[in-house]
Amino acid sequence: MALLKARELLKRFGEICAVNQVSFEVREGEIYGLLGPNGAGKTTTISMTCGLLKPDAGEVLVAGKNFWSDPQGARRILGVVPQEVALYDELTGRENLEFWGRLAGLAPKESRQRATEVLEALSLADRAQDPVKTYSGGMKRRINLGCALLHRPRLLLLDEPTVGIDPQARMNILEFVRGLATSGTAILYTTHYLEEAETLCQRIGIIDHGRLLAEGTLTELQRRLGGDQLFVLEGDLQNATPEQWPDFLERFRVIQKSEHQLVAAAIGERDPAACLKQLLALPVRVENVTLKRPSLNDVFLQLTGRQLRE
């Protein structure tokens, strides 16, 4: 069952269209990744799904109901982890958790009890009484995540929850998020880290300039480029004109071309050796050819003409 449905969301800030006709859904127990560079519209999309912003057009359905028909009811189902570490530095980890639990509607006793459970789950029980300002970046991120979990939300929105922390802390958070999904929580996860989207998310939506360019499982997205085959040619390609090469565009799709590199995907199920032979026969001086499995970055490259890391 889809706990979150976004239908043709549109949001403008003056002349800028931050989110343009974005639709997706997140099912129970699923981690849906919204992948895109900074400024792509991820945070605006999350802000509309949690009611911080009203869409100019389109609608958000939470558990089958329009968000704005009962915003407080929808917020009771939701947990949101903001991109910034939105905590009270002077308070301890436990005090922060208990406070946000109270605001999520828990009674004081229940909030205390849940704070203990969350601290244990996040491996922060031994630092529970220390002020948050004494925590490391990774610990702050974990408390930031924990503050959204007190009321056991069925739908969790995570807006780049691992920005600015070390790889070990990132691994811990990703593992924790996987555990939440396994227990049935629907998770919308925005990120600009390819590896996170590849290893964490069951389905991925690629967003850029406010538009959802493609979505699907990692395999489905890779297939858009020609299954498992992606060829990278390196050499002097300054004057290369693929459109003039005989039969080339019928057999290959150009993903990216620069002065020194050409990335192409084979069209259809083809023998890699045959493909290599055809590429080496091209009327250009090729110094190196690499065959690789397409990554999300390649998908992004094909969709936008630029690297996600740029």
Add this chain to the structure above:
Amino acid sequence: MKPALAIGHNDLRLFFRHRASLVWLLAMPVAFTYFMGFAVRGPGGPASPRPAVFIENQDQAFLGKYFLDTLGEQGLRIVAATNRAEAKRGIRIPADFTQRVLNKQSANVAFSTVDGAGDEAAALIELRVLRALVAINGNLVEHALATSGQPPTEEGLRALNARENPVQLDSRFAGRKPMPVGFNLSLPGNLVMYVLMNLMIFGAATIAAERRYGVLRRLMIHPISRGTLIAGKVYGLILLGLVQIAVLLLVGHFLLRVNLGDHLPALLLTLAIYAWVAASLGVLVGSVVTAEEKVIGLCLLASLPMAALGGCWWPLEIVPDFVKLLAHLVPTGWAMDALHQLITFGGGFAKAKGAIGVLFLFGLAANFTAAKCFRW
């Protein structure tokens, strides 16, 4: 309702985690109240309106006792032998005082000085002894006239005392009310100024900081309404204001000996409503001004002139009429009006209710505007 309480209590807890804030909340207002009160002390009344005298009454008959009571009625505090050190003067009533008066002979009352006692107190005592003597002699003459020369009796004299005097002097300030001076000015003045300044600065700065750290956005994605959030913020600030008010009133009453008057409930109501006004103004500034670095300066720029204009630094009685008019365009002016009425002028709720009502309207307007302008 519960989330609003949680927000308010959390804000109060956060305030007390900043130890430095306590300086502005408690230490500075107390210090300023003391120094300002000291600086603007007026000529004032005598140091002791009921100076102490030690009286050695050797007369066992009724006129000795009657004379003692008359001295007390005239404003002298008669101390026992054990507290003789407190006395500024001594009086000795001779053993034959009653007998000599009944025999229509003159009776001498001895009046003695005390080493170290000031002249001011002595002069006051002499004046009051003189008034007591005039009163007792007057009653003796009146009694003799009423009884055709019969010797005076205790009952007869006390009956004359109980009767209302046919001629009385009712003295009061001509034209205007007395001017509050000393701690009677500095206590309400600093209370009004610091409550406004602290609640505005803390309220606005907290909101600005929470906006910067994304805490306001996080608050807004919880199942609470915008009104609840505003109510929580205002409630927390009111609690803070009440702490400051309680401390200043206790210091004023017990350390600075300010007589807070007989209308404590009305006084507390005035201050609670005023704290609500100041809290709402703080939330309003925090809502409107998004540049965190400008918030404190702006609050100071708003609260200090309001304090000066409203009569927190000097009595409004000494300013020109147009300044008096301006004073009543700001809440501080109305708060000072109500506080002076309740503390200094002895007026009750009836006299202060107009100012309290205007303060309430200020509170409503500030709260409504803050809710309207609130930006996360």
